[in-house]
Amino acid sequence: xxxxxxxxxxxxxxxxxxxxxxxxxxxxxxxxxxxxxxxxxxxxxxxxxxxxxxxxxxxxxxxxxxxxxxxxxxxxxxxxxxxxxxxxxxxxxxxxxxxxxxxxxxxxxxxxxxxxxxxxxxxxxxxxxxxxxxxxxxxxxxxxxxxxxxxxxxxxxxxxxxxxxxxxxxxxxxxxxxxxxxxxxxxxxxxxxxxxx
Numbered sequence: 001x002x003x004x005x006x007x008x009x010x011x012x013x014x015x016x017x018x019x020x021x022x023x024x025x026x027x028x029x030x031x032x033x034x035x036x037x038x039x040x041x042x043x044x045x046x047x048x049x050x051x052x053x054x055x056x057x058x059x060x061x062x063x064x065x066x067x068x069x070x071x072x073x074x075x076x077x078x079x080x081x082x083x084x085x086x087x088x089x090x091x092x093x094x095x096x097x098x099x100x101x102x103x104x105x106x107x108x109x110x111x112x113x114x115x116x117x118x119x120x121x122x123x124x125x126x127x128x129x130x131x132x133x134x135x136x137x138x139x140x141x142x143x144x145x146x147x148x149x150x151x152x153x154x155x156x157x158x159x160x161x162x163x164x165x166x167x168x169x170x171x172x173x174x175x176x177x178x179x180x181x182x183x184x185x186x187x188x189x190x191x192x193x194x195x196x197x
Contacts, residue, residue, distance in 0.1 A: 012129055013130055016125065019118060024115075027057075027092055027096050027116055031049075031052055032050050034098055035049035037049075059084065060119075064085070064123050064126065071127045089123065096115070100113075155184065156191055171185035
């Protein structure tokens with residue numbers, strides 16, 4: 001039996017957010033070094049540099065979470081929200097890779113590019129993944145929903161409408177015109193024959 005889609009959606013959501021948080025945690029030290037610009041350890045400038053990345057990351061996380069919730073309800077966000085998301089992602093990337101580009105080291109550029117780029121793509125993917133998994137869960141629920149039961153009165157109304165004056169009402173005839181079960185067809189036939197008395 002396959003795993004319920006809603007459980008998979010929760011797992012995917014948690015894994016993506018964990019990856020995003022780990023990526024942002026990795027970038028925090030690089031951004032601190034960029035912002036400290038050689039300030040002495042434990043100095044005021046060194047401490048203040050630790051605030052830059054969380055400031056950008058918290059705004060980014062708030063936007064991503066809001067996007068995820070609004071997407072679930074089919075609400076599209078405006079251009080400012082998208083601009084803020086891309087600005088914060090871009091700022092994180094630039095601050096992470098600046099020293100690697102200045103040093104001219106391809107290996108450092110790759111090392112410092114991977115975490116912000118993972119955050120970039122995960123930020124875009126997490127909302128769509130959650131939305132599509134929600135759609136799949138809804139489609140599954142519709143597919144397994146039981147068909148509504150037809151009542152005796154509804155079957156009787158269908159049979160009465162199908163009956164012509166020349167028709168011989170029998171359980172077989174009732175089953176043919178209504179599609180009801182064998183047990184119900186004899187009761188319906190008796191009710192229809194009672195109409196003619």
